[in-house]
Amino acid sequence: MKRRDFLLTAAGAGLAPVAGLLTPAQAASTALSLVAEPVTVQILPDGNPATDMLGFNGSSPGPLLRLKQGARQAIRFDNKIDQDSAVHWHGLRIDNAMDGVPGLTQAQVKPGHGFDYALTPPDAGTYWYHSHNRSWEQVARGLYGPIIVEEASPPDIDRDVVVMVDDWRLMETGGLAPGYDSMHDQAHQGRLGNYARALFDDDSTVQRGQRLRLRIINVATDRVFPVKLSGIEGRVVALDGMPLSEPRAIEEMLLAPAQRVDIIADVTSDAAVSVLAPLRDGDYVLGELKVEGKAKERRTSAIAPLPANSLGKPDLANSQDVLVKMEGGAMNPRIMQLNSIWGLGGRNDINQEPVLRIERGRSARLRLANETLFPHGIHLHGHHFFEMSADGALGDARDTSLVMPDQTLDVACVFDNPGKWLLHCHMLGHQAAGMKTWVEVI
Numbered sequence: 001m002k003r004r005d006f007l008l009t010a011a012g013a014g015l016a017p018v019a020g021l022l023t024p025a026q027a028a029s030t031a032l033s034l035v036a037e038p039v040t041v042q043i044l045p046d047g048n049p050a051t052d053m054l055g056f057n058g059s060s061p062g063p064l065l066r067l068k069q070g071a072r073q074a075i076r077f078d079n080k081i082d083q084d085s086a087v088h089w090h091g092l093r094i095d096n097a098m099d100g101v102p103g104l105t106q107a108q109v110k111p112g113h114g115f116d117y118a119l120t121p122p123d124a125g126t127y128w129y130h131s132h133n134r135s136w137e138q139v140a141r142g143l144y145g146p147i148i149v150e151e152a153s154p155p156d157i158d159r160d161v162v163v164m165v166d167d168w169r170l171m172e173t174g175g176l177a178p179g180y181d182s183m184h185d186q187a188h189q190g191r192l193g194n195y196a197r198a199l200f201d202d203d204s205t206v207q208r209g210q211r212l213r214l215r216i217i218n219v220a221t222d223r224v225f226p227v228k229l230s231g232i233e234g235r236v237v238a239l240d241g242m243p244l245s246e247p248r249a250i251e252e253m254l255l256a257p258a259q260r261v262d263i264i265a266d267v268t269s270d271a272a273v274s275v276l277a278p279l280r281d282g283d284y285v286l287g288e289l290k291v292e293g294k295a296k297e298r299r300t301s302a303i304a305p306l307p308a309n310s311l312g313k314p315d316l317a318n319s320q321d322v323l324v325k326m327e328g329g330a331m332n333p334r335i336m337q338l339n340s341i342w343g344l345g346g347r348n349d350i351n352q353e354p355v356l357r358i359e360r361g362r363s364a365r366l367r368l369a370n371e372t373l374f375p376h377g378i379h380l381h382g383h384h385f386f387e388m389s390a391d392g393a394l395g396d397a398r399d400t401s402l403v404m405p406d407q408t409l410d411v412a413c414v415f416d417n418p419g420k421w422l423l424h425c426h427m428l429g430h431q432a433a434g435m436k437t438w439v440e441v442i
């Protein structure tokens with residue numbers, strides 16, 4: 001099979017559901033267990049070779065974690081792979097000691113050892129967990145899974161479906177291609193796969209007229225996914241876990257690695273609800289839910305906003321402001337004073353001084369200035385920030401912002417969570433090659 005054919009044969013692939021759903025009943029008061037270990041997964045369509053990867057509890061993606069807003073959940077992590085590791089809970093505004101960043105918030109978890117995490121998520125919504133050691137390799141090899149933090153009063157829907165979009169760089173044997181540290185990849189767009197698809201936590205059939213909640217997560221290490229949906233009509237209700245005060249029309253989306261979009265929509269097709277990647281030569285089917293039958297009654301109620309999370313509004317009149325330049329990369333004529341491929345805020349390593357040191361409770365405005373020829377997805381740990389429009393108005397709350405070449409994006413944040421928080425590009429190959437720094441909240 002030619003490389004290019006890989007990318008084109010995903011349409012209609014048999015999509016296996018994610019194994020090992022952990023329900024709140026099982027989770028109540030007892031620790032959940034996540035074991036990182038080697039797994040074999042049928043990534044390619046049935047009939048093609050399976051892929052040796054890394055996963056949690058026997059599968060990649062790992063099990064869906066369902067947490068309750070405001071409730072403490074203990075999670076025991078055991079490392080049964082042959083590299084050091086640690087788990088980061090992306091987007092959860094939790095205690096710094098639980099953030100899972102080796103060298104900043106905890107020590108490496110050595111092979112054969114474990115770490116006891118405890119999470120009390122303040123916000124409902126869609127999040128995910130992934131390895132944060134050699135993440136450009138360990139996430140590419142499959143060490144990630146979805147997190148749902150349930151609303152106290154969830155919206156009225158028929159089905160809640162997690163949709164993870166990913167790509168893999170596969171060899172013709174079905175194995176993952178080596179070369180995770182390729183400097184060529186890291187200086188360009190990162191490690192892009194040659195095969196892409198959407199993975200559902202539950203791909204059983206839906207009925208025409210049912211109301212679905214789709215939680216789309218870009219779990220790819222480096223690919224910015226264009227995503228389009230067909231077979232449904234509805235609204236976008238949340239971005240990066242945070243509810244929109246007014247639900248929006250569903251348009252073509254561009255998802256940076258780690259970004260999420262929640263959609264509530266009614267099935268309008270008799271055939272399929274499709275997750276598509278619009279490409280130059282047409283729509284590529286990343287995955288689909290088949291439609292069978294018709295719901296007895298279609299809901300006529302409007303799609304209402306999700307209950308708001310309590311996110312502090314930045315005080316822009318008294319904010320600390322800092323310029324955070326993205327620098328470096330291939331073909332960039334601008335000179336960078338750093339001995340690395342990429343830089344962020346004049347830094348390239350977490351052993352350096354933080355780009356911002358700020359008192360707890362104060363607001364800051366970060367000017368994210370992309371002076372490179374590539375897009376970057378800038379992620380702040382432990383907080384959500386507000387993207388600002390050119391006139392200074394507060395826009396969407398996010399934990400990861402896509403910043404295009406030559407774009408400058410101001411984001412404003414109340415730094416109310418004490419500790420050492422990583423700020424980095426979520427194109428994980430860029431992070432590997434220097435696009436990282438940190439913020440200290442004291």
Ligand SMILES: [Cu+2]
Binds near residue numbers: 426430431435
């Ligand atoms: Cu980047």
